[in-house]
Amino acid sequence: MATFMHYTPGEYAQGHIRITGTELSDGRQFFYLDDTPEYVSGEKVRELRDPRELANRFEPGVDGEGNPIPVQAPQMRRDPLTGDWIPMATARMNRPITAGPGATATGNPLAARNPGDPYQDGEVPDTDYDVVVFENRFPSMNRIPGVKDETVYVDGNPLWPQRPAVGRCEVVCFDPKEDSLPADLPVSRLRTVVEAWAFRTAEISAMEGIEQIFPFENHGQEIGVSLAHPHGQIYCFPFVAPRLEQELQHTEAYRSRTGGNLLRDILKGEVDAGGRIVMRNSTWIAYVPAAARWPLEVHVQPVRDGIFTLDQLNDNERWGLAQMYSALLKRGNMFFDTGNGEGMDLPYIAAWHQAPVRDRRRSSYRLNLQFFSFRRAANKIKYLAGSESGMAAWISDTTPEKIAARFHELGDTDIDK
């Protein structure tokens, strides 16, 4: 029987949600977030041990011929021309669990486990669950116990620092049903997903070496998501990611120049202008930013000031966010005209921009969600080619006002009504 760590209600989780931690057989952390009885936390007695007996990931293994396989710490290198750190996830190249279009139900590693299920890559050691979070089995970033976080130089050249990628990658599974779409989940389940983001942000912030916690959701085969089971990821970077770095340079410069908070003033500007506001409730406001770069792009900020990261949200704000996330996904599915009035399963990326964990510029930031889609018409994809991939120069095929006007056709702006 695995060991469970029961979180006291209120310690991390707000409201009714119960969190229980355990470990998979290779030592990875695994968390249940229950929003409905029976709770794993003490009220449910089951054999929840991971039956796979996976090798401890931090001990050297042996290959099929008995040769030792050393434990390798993922490495990252700093690109001198951009300053970007590039994790090099050599182990990901042939990861076995990726399900392709032909994958069967038993090949879904996020499926709830059926008693007697022989499938050895199933990651959830339970017959049912609400939301679970666990460490990625093949992480591109990870801290290996005993491996020192030391910088070396590639070929001895100080232009090329290299050090272990002491980050962390987690998977958030949104629902036990593998054919659920996030847009169709009840608000109460999305509320539990919000809880997972907040809980993990709080706990991981205390871990050594983590500089930024990035919960995100990739949705749709069009952007390479091969596993249909509704899920998201949390990348925890041992650096400030390039895009956040760029934003922080601007929020800091703005604070120096004006004393104000740039994101707050952007939000105020959007509220004052009005025309690009697409949804609001008592705790959140969603708008198409005035210089949107994607064919469909919406940013979401909390109404209340002083929120840098998801774990700072109160119970009311967590409910408000779940409600807004649900409405955003539903309206996103109706955004492009498919000709039959039925909408589509919109491919999208939902990217949580949180303030950095330790960086002194943290206080000039403000939590925001950046939601966007590569789709530019019902039958067209925006590809990131030379201009975007080579020069980071986006060229919009539309205007923010047109995006907002389409959202206004899809429902009331005030979603509390």
Added chain:
Amino acid sequence: MATFMHYTPGEYAQGHIRITGTELSDGRQFFYLDDTPEYVSGEKVRELRDPRELANRFEPGVDGEGNPIPVQAPQMRRDPLTGDWIPMATARMNRPITAGPGATATGNPLAARNPGDPYQDGEVPDTDYDVVVFENRFPSMNRIPGVKDETVYVDGNPLWPQRPAVGRCEVVCFDPKEDSLPADLPVSRLRTVVEAWAFRTAEISAMEGIEQIFPFENHGQEIGVSLAHPHGQIYCFPFVAPRLEQELQHTEAYRSRTGGNLLRDILKGEVDAGGRIVMRNSTWIAYVPAAARWPLEVHVQPVRDGIFTLDQLNDNERWGLAQMYSALLKRGNMFFDTGNGEGMDLPYIAAWHQAPVRDRRRSSYRLNLQFFSFRRAANKIKYLAGSESGMAAWISDTTPEKIAARFHELGDTDIDK
């Protein structure tokens, strides 16, 4: 009969190539670059007038019902959170000339025109050509005569400057044969393509408002290229593009700190280390950068110092570049193991990083080509999902040394041999 402008040999073109300028019927500039007789320049007498009688692009038109269509200057807005200028190419949304998978030969706007050809979107008013360059019919950036380059503020808010996108977009057609692959073109034809890049860089640098000239090639349906005819583009930005801006910040900081040129010292470091050099001839060196982010990535720099832009290359360097570009494309096609030893038509992006036109940081830079592919295995694509598209955080699936080792299997490093 159209008016021709004959460039004196040596004025722009190095060596044997002759350049002749003319105009399409809507006033767009159009250039022939002839590498073989008969030259348009005086030795060939043909009716080269564009037969389409397109409306002058800068005069208001009328729609099908006789209503006037005003001339709109493409606009761009500055994103306050990143500082990026975003051109908003509303007119591109429904551009008619994009050929789809079902496009026929007569639907290829880059095809040489056959006498009596009724196809009205053919852009080349000649029955044969070597290389041509012309202004894009539906540019996302363009200067409209009489439209002042004035900044206004979206909704009156100084956070959101907007001004005309006074850039320029040109198309470079590499060869008259629509089924040619750039990898299969003779070096002598690629030499003419180099000439086109250099010529346009020289001429456009003198145009008002242009800050960066970006020749690039998108190749492959996998990245959304629907027109198979071998061609590239030249985007001329009225700003320094975000990626070049990031690089200039680093080349400037390096110069302040060390007095050196960062790109030169990177090149020297790669030559000293040796293992990531994949090709060299007497004028160019190609290497996998020590912190490569793409599954296949090669950077190419000239050997000679003091080259900021392509127009500064001498005749010998232009030949050397054509030879190296050819070898790079051929080896790129063999890079991934298709199982039958025949290679593939590799999808790639070739991005020319030139020093900015006017920016004072120009002198800390150095011309370089960044060549990369989204393909990460013969049957796999690297998608730019949440980490890359949302946070600009690349995670490599391989290592630079593995990429270089594969290139070393594909041919001699010294390509002069």
